[in-house]
Amino acid sequence: xxxxxxxxxxxxxxxxxxxxxxxxxxxxxxxxxxxxxxxxxxxxxxxxxxxxx
Amino acid sequence: xxxxxxxxxxxxxxxxxxxxxxxxxxxxxxxxxxxxxxxxxxxxxxxxxxxxxxxxxxxxxxxxxxxxxxxxxxxxxxxxxxxxxxxxxxxxxxxxxxxxxxxxxxxxxxxxxxxxxxxxxxxxxxxxxxxxxxxxxxxxxxxxxxxxxxxxxxxxxxxxxxxxxxxxxxxxxxxxxxxxxxxxxxxxxxxxxxxxxxxxxxxxxxxxxxxxxxxxxxxxxxxxxxxxxxxxxxxxxxxxxxxxxxxxxxxxxxxxxxxxxxxxxxxxxxxxxxxxxxxxxxxxxxxxxxxxxxxxxxxxxxxxxxxxxxxxxxxxxxxxxxxxxxxxxxxxxxxxxxxxxxxxxxxxxxxxxxxxxxxxxxxxxxxxxxxxxxxxxxxxxxxxxxxxxxxxxxxxxxxxxxxxxxxxxxxxxxxxxxxxxxxxxxxxxxxxxxxxxxxxxxxxxxxxxxxxxxxxxxxxxxxxxxxxxxxxxxxxxxxxxxxxxxxxxxxxxxxxxxxxxxxxxxxxxxxxxxxxxxxxxxxxxxxxxxxxxxxxxxxxxxxxxxxxxxxxxxxxxxxxxxxxxxxxxxxxxxxxxxxxxxxxxxxxxxxxxxxxxxxxxxxxxxxxxxxxxxxxxxxxxxxxxxxxxxxxxxxxxxxxxxxxxxxxxxxxx
Numbered sequence: 001x002x003x004x005x006x007x008x009x010x011x012x013x014x015x016x017x018x019x020x021x022x023x024x025x026x027x028x029x030x031x032x033x034x035x036x037x038x039x040x041x042x043x044x045x046x047x048x049x050x051x052x053x
Numbered sequence: 054x055x056x057x058x059x060x061x062x063x064x065x066x067x068x069x070x071x072x073x074x075x076x077x078x079x080x081x082x083x084x085x086x087x088x089x090x091x092x093x094x095x096x097x098x099x100x101x102x103x104x105x106x107x108x109x110x111x112x113x114x115x116x117x118x119x120x121x122x123x124x125x126x127x128x129x130x131x132x133x134x135x136x137x138x139x140x141x142x143x144x145x146x147x148x149x150x151x152x153x154x155x156x157x158x159x160x161x162x163x164x165x166x167x168x169x170x171x172x173x174x175x176x177x178x179x180x181x182x183x184x185x186x187x188x189x190x191x192x193x194x195x196x197x198x199x200x201x202x203x204x205x206x207x208x209x210x211x212x213x214x215x216x217x218x219x220x221x222x223x224x225x226x227x228x229x230x231x232x233x234x235x236x237x238x239x240x241x242x243x244x245x246x247x248x249x250x251x252x253x254x255x256x257x258x259x260x261x262x263x264x265x266x267x268x269x270x271x272x273x274x275x276x277x278x279x280x281x282x283x284x285x286x287x288x289x290x291x292x293x294x295x296x297x298x299x300x301x302x303x304x305x306x307x308x309x310x311x312x313x314x315x316x317x318x319x320x321x322x323x324x325x326x327x328x329x330x331x332x333x334x335x336x337x338x339x340x341x342x343x344x345x346x347x348x349x350x351x352x353x354x355x356x357x358x359x360x361x362x363x364x365x366x367x368x369x370x371x372x373x374x375x376x377x378x379x380x381x382x383x384x385x386x387x388x389x390x391x392x393x394x395x396x397x398x399x400x401x402x403x404x405x406x407x408x409x410x411x412x413x414x415x416x417x418x419x420x421x422x423x424x425x426x427x428x429x430x431x432x433x434x435x436x437x438x439x440x441x442x443x444x445x446x447x448x449x450x451x452x453x454x455x456x457x458x459x460x461x462x463x464x465x466x467x468x469x470x471x472x473x474x475x476x477x478x479x480x481x482x483x484x485x486x487x488x489x490x491x492x493x494x495x496x497x498x499x500x501x502x503x504x505x506x507x508x509x510x511x512x513x514x515x516x517x518x519x520x521x522x523x524x525x526x527x528x529x530x531x532x533x534x535x536x537x538x539x540x541x542x543x544x545x546x547x548x549x550x551x552x553x554x555x556x557x558x559x560x561x562x563x564x565x566x567x568x569x570x571x572x573x574x575x576x577x578x579x580x581x582x583x584x585x586x587x588x589x590x591x592x593x594x595x596x597x598x599x600x601x602x603x604x605x606x607x608x609x610x611x612x613x614x615x616x617x618x619x620x621x622x623x624x625x626x627x628x629x630x631x632x633x634x635x636x637x638x639x640x641x642x643x644x645x646x647x648x649x650x651x652x653x654x655x656x657x658x659x660x661x662x663x664x665x666x667x668x669x670x671x672x673x674x675x676x677x678x679x680x681x682x683x684x685x686x687x688x689x690x691x692x693x694x695x696x697x698x699x700x701x702x703x704x705x706x
Contacts, residue, residue, distance in 0.1 A: 018242070022238045044538060
């Protein structure tokens, strides 16, 4: 994998948001693992392509 | 969180209404619940918390909630209710949590008619208001409950250092200190990456489809192999436990007591030496990785270095400049130093001359670079051979020691065997288990190698798939997401590993602190990387006595709670919880009982302790009584259906 083409600011945002969502997942209302993964994927999609739109 | 009250109605053997008001006084933060015999209902009471909060019941016949005697006397069409209600305060708010099952008898058969779970919060006017039942996860997260409820079985598992105990404590530490958030993130990102591999559009590419199929097959194989490894590891723990039990039996015979002690010590030294050898092999691998290539290069190139007479190239050629660069200087007519270069001038002619020694016209620079590389290789690998030899010598010496240990162990085994009778029988069984254990450990190593091989194949195929993905725009987009997810995952992994190391270090300090207060001897407790702990006495021998194991476990629990109370950073859970403990005091010495009584009330905000009255009133009470606010007694009637009532003991102090 090469990281030279990726934006470190987006990586930082993703880390913060993913940890926040996982914290909610563990200590908040119960939802299924697959729903949680699908929400994370939505987040990744939005952040990675937000500059394209 | 402070638990104020628990009300039970017709819950298992607790027939009718039973109520316990727990002491919530800061100075007297201990509530003691005693029973005359085992089986009076201590565990059921402890499990009542679990049932009320999470509808879990870790008891035999767990679907039977309603009291047996009530069920027996129910008439047709009659309804009966069983409930557990807990009153507690959390973050300054008061809650009432109630779980209720209603049963009905129809045609002689009792069925559950309905069930209900209800949480109420007391607002500032004292009025009770219903809130969303999912709020239980915010008040008392189920994952965290494992660190404030400790039943006898869990304490036993923890003290025996078996797989269940190991996983249990590792999980508790991760939950309390918030590491589970990072573990979950890593787990989800890993699956997302696999999903992205499947999302690649293979189109007409048979190769891509093939790689995707290989990944699915290999993942299945990996999961199966991991499961097999878990089974073998469980068997391994079980065999180790059996060995310890045989050792304990042997030590009880005066005839072979000293022999067995000496064998335990030699086996421990042997294990340490094997560990040492593993570390040395690791060191060897690291050194080889860092310096072996340079060492070999310097050896090969040194053969050729004499072929060049470096004096021929002294002061000629400048590394990093080639003929093209000189041409450009000549063309622009200005040197790097700023001097003008006019055609035919001394500077111009010097540069033309210099060009002869620069690549591609001259070998001078290449020769210099070659020489420089040889020097670098020589320097970096100068001590390599000597260091490798040293490590190999150490490995050889330790291997000789291990051979010596094995011989001594075999001799002891023969001597124990010769003792005859029961001893010989136990020793034979012990040897059988010992051989099975060796076989099992070999299989474990083989499976670990297999897992590594499968992982390598997966990595390689994933790489190939990523390369093919560059062929179309849609796949390139997926690839870009993979790049981000991989880096996020790596950064989280890095943070997790740093955090875990810090936590283990802190936990070590806290547990040692509590442990020393409990044990008051020269024993030392150490927490290993996998959250297991070992207790070593002043002679360096690992302790195995039951009493000591329980003290160690209590020290461990105390250490975790201390660590959690201190709080560490933004991802951790700072709420404090009570410690509810079914304390196995029977195996403790008088001194240890007194120490437990002294130390535990100071560890947790609130302590609810279940114990047998013979244990409580012998030495424990005299030390703990100044901290005890309330004492309850479980009184059991052993009739056709077991019934227990809870009675408050007056005049506690």
